[in-house]
Amino acid sequence: MALQANYVGNYIRTAGEHKGKTFHIYTISGNTAELKLYANTKQFKAYPRKSATGELQMHTMYMDALRDTLPLYLKQNGDYTLDQSETRKDTARMALLQDSSPALANSLQADLQTRCLVQVRQLVQLQMPSYRNLLQVVKMQN
Numbered sequence: 031m032a033l034q035a036n037y038v039g040n041y042i043r044t045a046g047e048h049k050g051k052t053f054h055i056y057t058i059s060g061n062t063a064e065l066k067l068y069a070n071t072k073q074f075k076a077y078p079r080k081s082a083t084g085e086l087q088m089h090t091m092y093m094d095a096l097r098d099t100l101p102l103y104l105k106q107n108g109d110y111t112l113d114q115s116e117t118r119k120d121t122a123r124m125a126l127l128q129d130s131s132p133a134l135a136n137s138l139q140a141d142l143q144t145r146c147l148v149q150v151r152q153l154v155q156l157q158m159p160s161y162r163n164l165l166q167v168v169k170m171q172n
Contacts, residue, residue: 033060033068035088035112037098038081054093055079056112058086058102068102073109088112096120096146 035056043051058068065086068074079087094100094114101113120142127135 033058033064033102033110035100035102037093038087040093048091051091053089053091056088056090056100057081058088068110071108071110096142 035058038055038057040052040054043049043053058065060068069086074086077089079089081087088102088110090112092112092114094112094117096117097114102110103113105111120138124135124138124142127138
C-alpha cells in the first residue's frame with residue numbers, strides 16, 4: 031500500500047507569511063512503515079500536523095480539482111507531495127477532445143462530473159456539512 035492523502039477540510043490562514051490564503055487539510059494513510067517514513071521527513075518535522083485523533087496530516091495550499099483521495103509521492107528533495115497526475119491526464123484529455131471531438135469531450139466531462147458527484151455523496155454520508163450544501167448546488171444545476 032502506498033501513502034494516500036484524504037481531503038478532510040480547509041481553513042484560511044489568519045496570520046503569518048500566508049495570511050488570507052486557503053490551506054487544505056489531508057489526512058495521511060498507509061501502512062505503519064510508510065507512516066513512520068512520512069513522520070521522519072524534514073518536511074513533517076518542520077510542519078508537524080496531526081488530527082485531533084492523532085492521525086498524520088498535511089496542510090497545503092494545493093488542492094486537486096477532481097479527487098479527494100490522492101496518492102503521495104516522494105520528491106527528490108525528500109519531501110512528499112500530492113500526486114495529481116491522474117487529474118492532469120483527465121484535463122489534458124478534455125483539452126484534446128475539445129479540439130477534435132466536442133461530443134467525446136462532453137461525454138468525458140459527464141463522466142468526470144459523475145465521479146466527482148460520487149465523491150461528494152460519500153463526504154455527505156460522513157456528515158460533513160459544507161459538502162451537503164455543495165450537493166444541493168450540484169443537484170440544482172443538473
